[in-house]
Amino acid sequence: xxxxxxxxxxxxxxxxxxxxxxxxxxxxxxxxxxxxxxxxxxxxxxxxxxxxxxxxxxxxxxxxxxxxxxxxxxxxxxxxxxxxxxxxxxxxxxxxxxxxxxxxxxxxxxxxxxxxxxxxxxxxxxxxxxxxxxxxxxxxxxxxxxxxxxxxxxxxxxxxxxxxxxxxxxxxxxxxxxxxxxxxxxxxxxxxxxxxxxxxxxxxxxxxxxxxxxxxxxxxxxxxxxxxxxxxxxxxxxxxxxxxxxxxxxxxxxxxxxxxxxxxxxxxxxxxxxxxxxxxxxxxxxxxxxxxxxxxxxxxxxxxxxxxxxxxxxxxxx
Amino acid sequence: xxxxxxxxxxxxxxxxxxxxxxxxxxxxxxxxxxxxxxxxxxxxxxxxxxxxxxxxxxxxxxxxxxxxxxxxxxxxxxxxxxxxxxxxxxxxxxxxxxxxxxxxxxxxxxxxxxxxxxxxxxxxxxxxxxxxxxxxxxxxxxxxxxxxxxxxxxxxxxxxxxxxxxxxxxxxxxxxxxxxxxxxxxxxxxxxxxxxxxxxxxxxxxxxxxxxxxxxxxxxxxxxxxxxxxxxxxxxxxxxxxxxxxxxxxxxxxxxxxxxxxxxxxxxxxxxxxxxxxxxxxxxxxxxxxxxxxxxxxxxxxxxxxxxxxxxxxxxxxx
Numbered sequence: 001x002x003x004x005x006x007x008x009x010x011x012x013x014x015x016x017x018x019x020x021x022x023x024x025x026x027x028x029x030x031x032x033x034x035x036x037x038x039x040x041x042x043x044x045x046x047x048x049x050x051x052x053x054x055x056x057x058x059x060x061x062x063x064x065x066x067x068x069x070x071x072x073x074x075x076x077x078x079x080x081x082x083x084x085x086x087x088x089x090x091x092x093x094x095x096x097x098x099x100x101x102x103x104x105x106x107x108x109x110x111x112x113x114x115x116x117x118x119x120x121x122x123x124x125x126x127x128x129x130x131x132x133x134x135x136x137x138x139x140x141x142x143x144x145x146x147x148x149x150x151x152x153x154x155x156x157x158x159x160x161x162x163x164x165x166x167x168x169x170x171x172x173x174x175x176x177x178x179x180x181x182x183x184x185x186x187x188x189x190x191x192x193x194x195x196x197x198x199x200x201x202x203x204x205x206x207x208x209x210x211x212x213x214x215x216x217x218x219x220x221x222x223x224x225x226x227x228x229x230x231x232x233x234x235x236x237x238x239x240x241x242x243x244x245x246x247x248x249x250x251x252x253x254x255x256x257x258x259x260x261x262x263x264x265x266x267x268x269x270x271x272x273x274x275x276x277x278x279x280x281x282x283x284x285x286x287x288x289x290x291x292x293x294x295x296x297x298x299x300x301x302x303x304x305x306x307x308x309x310x311x312x313x314x315x316x317x318x
Numbered sequence: 319x320x321x322x323x324x325x326x327x328x329x330x331x332x333x334x335x336x337x338x339x340x341x342x343x344x345x346x347x348x349x350x351x352x353x354x355x356x357x358x359x360x361x362x363x364x365x366x367x368x369x370x371x372x373x374x375x376x377x378x379x380x381x382x383x384x385x386x387x388x389x390x391x392x393x394x395x396x397x398x399x400x401x402x403x404x405x406x407x408x409x410x411x412x413x414x415x416x417x418x419x420x421x422x423x424x425x426x427x428x429x430x431x432x433x434x435x436x437x438x439x440x441x442x443x444x445x446x447x448x449x450x451x452x453x454x455x456x457x458x459x460x461x462x463x464x465x466x467x468x469x470x471x472x473x474x475x476x477x478x479x480x481x482x483x484x485x486x487x488x489x490x491x492x493x494x495x496x497x498x499x500x501x502x503x504x505x506x507x508x509x510x511x512x513x514x515x516x517x518x519x520x521x522x523x524x525x526x527x528x529x530x531x532x533x534x535x536x537x538x539x540x541x542x543x544x545x546x547x548x549x550x551x552x553x554x555x556x557x558x559x560x561x562x563x564x565x566x567x568x569x570x571x572x573x574x575x576x577x578x579x580x581x582x583x584x585x586x587x588x589x590x591x592x593x594x595x596x597x598x599x600x601x602x603x604x605x606x607x608x609x610x611x612x613x614x615x616x617x618x619x620x621x622x623x624x625x626x627x628x629x630x631x632x633x634x635x636x637x
Contacts, residue, residue: 217421217485221407222405222434
């Protein structure tokens with residue numbers, strides 16, 4: 001186990017190195033550049049721009065910039081935002097809890113509901129429930145998030161006035177109930193798509209497994225259908241499901257761009273969008289790298305979990 | 319041994335038909351199994367042997383099943399699913415061809431056996447464990463205590479099949495359906511598994527339907543044999559009689575196909591020419607296209623008729 005983890009961590013370090021080089025290079029190649037906004041500002045002179053360039057080291061060759069940045073990332077000095085000059089670490093850490101709360105709640109909800117719906121659909125294949133959930137999933141996947149978000153705001157915040165329209169807390173508020181009320185709409189909008197995806201994926205995984213010989217054996221024993229589905233079917237389905245869940249871990253920090261924007265949720269998605277608009281390279285790169293680390297960790301976690309669940313899997317050399 | 323048609327049958331199957339869409343996989347077969355009797359069900363792949371067993375277990379999805387199968391006064395085919403579930407494992411159990419895939423790969427074998435026990439018997443966890451350990455010993459597994467904690471992939475195919483048997487007999491069913499229980503195993507292991515089965519039949523007096531295409535297994539294990547061809551029983555006789563005086567041309571063909579030790583190394587292995595026709599509606603005798611004795615009469619379906627006590631055959635041209 002320790003050997004497997006060590007091997008995988010070294011492998012991951014190289015992977016992250018590659019990701020950082022590619023993202024940094026692409027960011028550098030993107031037209032405009034970090035100071036393009038200032039060139040449109042008549043009060044900023046060419047000398048000012050040159051001065052700022054020198055200040056941030058943007059006049060140096062790319063590889064020098066990269067090495068300086070990479071060394072900073074590795075040692076916890078993520079640089080300073082081009083706009084406002086706050087340390088990037090602080091900016092990201094400010095936003096992370098909001099996203100963790102939103103995405104964590106939505107993902108957990110989606111996993112529970114989606115997997116349950118998937119199991120029921122597979123267990124009652126071609127039943128009314130199966131068809132209804134298929135149609136519902138199709139509808140949920142087809143609804144554009146921004147539209148559904150706006151519609152829910154219009155209905156529940158504007159017309160019915162049951163829930164707040166956006167943000168994380170009311171001005172002057174901040175109690176548990178207040179935060180919960182703010183959480184409901186964005187979580188539901190986000191979870192809808194995730195539930196749809198998970199129910200479909202669970203259904204097809206379960207159907208494949210319910211076809212296996214060992215399920216027939218279980219049924220031949222005369223145990224209850226629910227036990228066949230859960231103890232035998234779901235247990236075998238856990239392996240692919242856990243792997244997929246591992247791939248969704250990055251969502252926890254990546255945030256949901258559209259949902260966060262529609263609901264004015266002060267999370268990473270919104271931060272990413274605004275950094276993209278202002279071409280705030282240090283912030284963008286930090287978010288990209290945190291995302292990459294989460295992908296790697298999510299996969300590693302899934303592998304370890306699979307090895308714990310499935311006795312046939314022995315953690316070897318990756 | 320070698321009992322004629324049983325007087326008081328344990329299982330009585332009457333006119334069992336199984337259809338998948340338009341294909342008739344099993345076409346109105348009737349037979350009976352007595353207590354303590356082993357009935358062999360033989361035939362080529364696809365002749366409906368396994369389908370018959372799965373139909374009796376009511377484990378076929380998407381099939382239309384007709385006929386009756388009476389086990390201890392109840393028609394298995396008429397029970398609702400809840401009542402049928404209570405019979406599975408308790409009254410009628412089944413072991414499958416490939417022990418490697420028939421056991422759950424992620425559950426310890428002990429837990430799989432315990433689960434079968436708990437399904438029908440009011441046992442405490444400790445009693446069930448003790449019973450599972452005893453069952454493993456009964457099917458000839460050494461160090462059963464340790465094996466309870468093993469996963470299927472840690473055991474050989476023969477061991478897995480022993481576990482399957484232990485699981486099937488856990489609740490002392492009256493009827494055991496063994497679907498090619500030794501086909502996936504080495505020859506030496508085959509013999510061991512068959513020994514286990516034979517001892518169990520003697521000890522418990524359960525009835526067995528042994529499905530196989532191996533005539534050697536049939537000769538060594540069964541009291542009576544039903545030969546199936548394309549979904550119908552073409553000959554049914556006590557095992558000794560069948561091997562001594564096969565009447566149906568298909569049965570004789572099958573027996574002729576057993577390679578002989580004293581045949582020359584360069585002689586071809588005999589075979590029945592042609593192949594099984596699809597199970598779609600084919601008028602008349604289904605073996606006729608391959609039959610050396612086919613005649614005009616074969617255009618009509620031959621019914622099973624008794625040509626000597628306990629010996630039934632479905633052929634117009636048999637003596």
